[in-house]
Amino acid sequence: MNRVISVESVRRGNAAIMSGKRHGISMDAHNVSVRCKTMMGSYTxxxxxxxxxxAANEAFAKIMR
Incomplete structure (x- = not known):
């Protein structure tokens, strides 16, 4: 298992963002951006x-040991 995040998950995430189900999250082939609002302002x-x-693969490996 080399990849945890698949191309299909990127497509589903982008479709959810475009349909308005998720706000503040964007994904592309190399990065995941999360926008959050606090009392001090908006941060990305x-x-x-x-x-x-x-990190996910390392966590999975720890579980499987």
């Missing part, structure tokens, strides 16, 4: 998909 956090996949 961007995560590399490869880091997410690596």
């Amino acid at each position: 956090m961007t995560f590399e998909r490869e880091r997410i996949v690596k």
